[in-house]
Amino acid sequence: MSTKRTTHRTFLVIVGLAIIALIAVACATPPAPTPPPQIVKETVVVAGTPQIVEKVVTATPPPPPTSAPKVVYISGTQSLTGAYAEDSAAILAAFEDYAKYVNETKLLAPWRTEKFPADVKVEVLWRDDELKPEKALSIYDELKAKNMLVYRISGSPIALALMDKLNEDRVGATSMATGPYLLSPPKTIFTYYPIYTDDLAAIADWFKENWKETRKPRVAYLTADNAMGHSIEIPELRAYLEKIGYEFVGAQYVPLVPTSPPTTQLLWLKENKVDLALGVMINPGSQPTYKEMVRLDMGPNRGYKITFGTGTPSHLQVFLPAMGADLAEGYVVGGGFLGFDDPAPGMKFLNDLQTKYRPTKKVTHVMYVGGLLEAMIQTEALRLAMQTTPADKLKPVDVLENGFYKIKNLDTGGLSATPITYGPGKIEGVNKVRVDQIQKGKIVNVGLYPARGLYKHE
Amino acid sequence: MTLRLAHNLKSAYALDMAFIRTRQQWGWLLGLLVVLVVLPLFASDQILTVLTIIGIAIISVHGLNILTGYCGQISIGHVGFMAVGGYTSAILTAKLGWSFWAALPVAALAAGVAGLIFGLPSLKIKGFYLIMATIAAHFIIIWLVLQFRTITGGPDGMPVPKPAIGSFVFKTKASYFYLVMAITLLATFFATNIVRTRAGRAFVAIRDNDLAAEVMGIRLWSYKLQAFFVGCVYAGVAGALVVHYFAFASVDQFPFMDSVWYLGMLIVGGMGSTVGAIFGAVSLKLLDEAVTIVGPILSAAVAPQAAAALALFMRGLVIAVFLIFEPRGLAHGWELIKAYFRLWPFSFEDAD
Numbered sequence: 001m002s003t004k005r006t007t008h009r010t011f012l013v014i015v016g017l018a019i020i021a022l023i024a025v026a027c028a029t030p031p032a033p034t035p036p037p038q039i040v041k042e043t044v045v046v047a048g049t050p051q052i053v054e055k056v057v058t059a060t061p062p063p064p065p066t067s068a069p070k071v072v073y074i075s076g077t078q079s080l081t082g083a084y085a086e087d088s089a090a091i092l093a094a095f096e097d098y099a100k101y102v103n104e105t106k107l108l109a110p111w112r113t114e115k116f117p118a119d120v121k122v123e124v125l126w127r128d129d130e131l132k133p134e135k136a137l138s139i140y141d142e143l144k145a146k147n148m149l150v151y152r153i154s155g156s157p158i159a160l161a162l163m164d165k166l167n168e169d170r171v172g173a174t175s176m177a178t179g180p181y182l183l184s185p186p187k188t189i190f191t192y193y194p195i196y197t198d199d200l201a202a203i204a205d206w207f208k209e210n211w212k213e214t215r216k217p218r219v220a221y222l223t224a225d226n227a228m229g230h231s232i233e234i235p236e237l238r239a240y241l242e243k244i245g246y247e248f249v250g251a252q253y254v255p256l257v258p259t260s261p262p263t264t265q266l267l268w269l270k271e272n273k274v275d276l277a278l279g280v281m282i283n284p285g286s287q288p289t290y291k292e293m294v295r296l297d298m299g300p301n302r303g304y305k306i307t308f309g310t311g312t313p314s315h316l317q318v319f320l321p322a323m324g325a326d327l328a329e330g331y332v333v334g335g336g337f338l339g340f341d342d343p344a345p346g347m348k349f350l351n352d353l354q355t356k357y358r359p360t361k362k363v364t365h366v367m368y369v370g371g372l373l374e375a376m377i378q379t380e381a382l383r384l385a386m387q388t389t390p391a392d393k394l395k396p397v398d399v400l401e402n403g404f405y406k407i408k409n410l411d412t413g414g415l416s417a418t419p420i421t422y423g424p425g426k427i428e429g430v431n432k433v434r435v436d437q438i439q440k441g442k443i444v445n446v447g448l449y450p451a452r453g454l455y456k457h458e
Numbered sequence: 459m460t461l462r463l464a465h466n467l468k469s470a471y472a473l474d475m476a477f478i479r480t481r482q483q484w485g486w487l488l489g490l491l492v493v494l495v496v497l498p499l500f501a502s503d504q505i506l507t508v509l510t511i512i513g514i515a516i517i518s519v520h521g522l523n524i525l526t527g528y529c530g531q532i533s534i535g536h537v538g539f540m541a542v543g544g545y546t547s548a549i550l551t552a553k554l555g556w557s558f559w560a561a562l563p564v565a566a567l568a569a570g571v572a573g574l575i576f577g578l579p580s581l582k583i584k585g586f587y588l589i590m591a592t593i594a595a596h597f598i599i600i601w602l603v604l605q606f607r608t609i610t611g612g613p614d615g616m617p618v619p620k621p622a623i624g625s626f627v628f629k630t631k632a633s634y635f636y637l638v639m640a641i642t643l644l645a646t647f648f649a650t651n652i653v654r655t656r657a658g659r660a661f662v663a664i665r666d667n668d669l670a671a672e673v674m675g676i677r678l679w680s681y682k683l684q685a686f687f688v689g690c691v692y693a694g695v696a697g698a699l700v701v702h703y704f705a706f707a708s709v710d711q712f713p714f715m716d717s718v719w720y721l722g723m724l725i726v727g728g729m730g731s732t733v734g735a736i737f738g739a740v741s742l743k744l745l746d747e748a749v750t751i752v753g754p755i756l757s758a759a760v761a762p763q764a765a766a767a768l769a770l771f772m773r774g775l776v777i778a779v780f781l782i783f784e785p786r787g788l789a790h791g792w793e794l795i796k797a798y799f800r801l802w803p804f805s806f807e808d809a810d
């Protein structure tokens with residue numbers, strides 16, 4: 001037999017073995033995680049006084065349950081590949097930590113008294129959709145077949161591809177993307193921070209409040225060149241800006257992840273004497289844009305006075321350390337999250353979770369906050385639904401109607417701008433918008449403004 | 459290497475040229491049809507979705523195979539032409555109320571015409587420079603879609619109706635699966651036959667040596683543009699099927715990187731082979747699905763980031779491995795297997 005033939009046969013055997021190995025790994029069940037050491041509080045009497053002491057107890061495997069706990073899944077699709085990879089990794093970590101917390105304590109948060117059903121276990125089920133609609137479609141089918149009762153949206157492309165399907169199937173989902181397309185008409189995708197147009201309206205409110213000159217301030221859009229970025233171009237936002245006294249100039253677009261500095265777009269703003277630039281970007285877009293702005297001597301305290309504000313997918317907690325205090329000075333974000341050092345109970349809970357479940361590898365990305373919020377909302381929807389229907393009989397429509405729609409004033413410990421409320425047609429969970437600005441190397445909260453609900457859906 | 463059909467002598471030219479030449483081949487075809495008809499009765503929604511997407515990818519890769527595999531005109535703008543087909547069909551059905559069946563051929567034609575326009579540079583340039591021109595085609599097409607917002611919906615996309623015949627709407631996974639598979643079979647049949655036509659032979663001659671082909675009397679400009687037209691017609695059909703499947707048209711459905719992966723499918727399957735186009739599309743799409751399932755397991759075992767970009771890594775690795783160890787792709791391996799069994803149980807020695 002010739003050498004060439006042998007090489008080909010060997011190659012085919014390798015390809016065959018690789019396929020078998022892939023299938024075998026895909027069918028394998030992951031090992032059960034070992035419970036971490038627990039801190040147990042005990043009351044002991046020392047010198048006649050009862051005192052609480054903490055003991056570190058190495059967890060022993062629990063006795064085999066008389067009946068297997070019912071399992072409900074949270075999470076859904078993630079985008080660990082692509083532009084939102086960092087955000088998604090942080091969100092996924094939060095989902096995992098929150099599921100462990102609920103399973104161990106049966107509590108929903110330290111400040112809440114309601115308990116999660118004792119015989120139900122929360123598990124995280126997810127897949128990487130690479131931010132590709134076609135992949136999201138097959139993942140959705142797979143997770144639906146696995147009796148996933150809630151879902152999540154990782155970005156605008158996935159929202160556009162799945163929103164009608166989720167609505168048809170009556171599946172409630174949380175969303176990391178918050179464009180007005182979710183409202184045309186309102187479907188079954190719920191947000192936990194304001195939609196982008198309301199973010200920008202709040203920034204405009206804040207800027208106008210602080211406007212000292214007699215002339216009208218000139219505003220323009222400087223936004224990402226994708227569905228998310230363009231979603232702010234609705235007549236209602238422009239009408240609102242003009243109503244509160246702005247002169248609208250026009251729009252410029254920057255690629256979602258620019259490969260070169262957007263000099264032309266920024267010079268256009270300068271030439272058109274724009275005072276406030278508004279847009280929606282992610283950090284890989286806003287950072288190089290702002291850096292170029294500074295290079296062109298543009299900024300609130302620079303040669304050419306201009307303020308740049310974006311909706312929340314661009315995070316100040318990421319922006320500031322990445323850019324440094326000087327370069328980041330003056331940048332504004334609407335609808336942002338709290339910093340990790342904020343004293344709010346939600347942030348304390350978040351830090352405690354990380355200390356407990358990932359003491360050596362803490363997640364410092366701010367979307368851990370978003371992930372924790374999503375996990376709390378999904379778990380709350382499941383808990384509420386289980387009050388009317390047993391876990392093993394739950395259908396997605398039950399979780400939507402008796403879960404998501406029944407969430408009223410959900411206390412998130414300050415993780416969201418306001419407590420969260422949903423209902424049929426009400427998919428925007430919060431009714432106020434945080435506006436933060438970087439001032440002298442610090443993230444400063446400059447106000448809390450009403451979510452205007454500008455987008456008028458049919 | 460010569461692969462002859464053993465014990466199967468042909469007594470007439472027509473028999474030798476027939477698309478299906480042996481009873482065994484008829485048997486395989488019938489078996490395939492039975493499997494395709496019966497499959498939706500047992501398969502889950504996820505499997506049907508994956509198979510439908512594979513079917514659409516096969517149609518698109520057939521087009522790229524005609525253009526790149528047979529005619530040697532490398533295109534990395536194929537997904538842009540899919541977008542032309544997709545948006546044409548979307549606009550005709552959603553805005554003008556056309557039936558899907560009327561919109562589909564118009565969409566294919568529109569993509570073909572776009573292919574003709576962007577294929578014009580191929581008359582002057584080739585190789586690396588043509589690659590750059592086709593990349594430009596993709597970005598120009600997507601830019602146009604984004605700018606004509608009132609017609610295309612711009613970045614927000616537009617809802618698209620599902621195909622229907624009378625009152626029957628192809629709404630279920632199974633019905634759309636049947637539709638896509640029927641079109642895939644037709645596309646495969648035409649792709650196989652195109653190569654056996656005068657134009658097909660001219661494509662191969664141009665690919666192998668365009669100077670020699672021209673000297674032999676082949677009009678390069680005509681055949682290169684024909685290859686662009688036909689390849690893009692396939693892309694247009696695939697694009698239309700994509701938007702009607704999602705019931706939504708959005709530029710996010712036509713990412714630039716998909717053009718690169720379609721080329722990767724050709725490399726893995728085997729360029730210049732209709733079977734190769736099928737093998738390539740099936741294997742890379744299945745790899746994608748396997749990686750999606752493996753990702754969370756790997757992530758649980760190592761770290762969440764371990765699953766990040768796993769699909770990109772695996773696809774890249776597979777393409778690189780094939781380029782090094784089997785540049786003729788899976789189709790070549792398939793030919794070897796067929797040759798082995800053709801004379802079974804007698805051993806078969808390669809002539810070379």
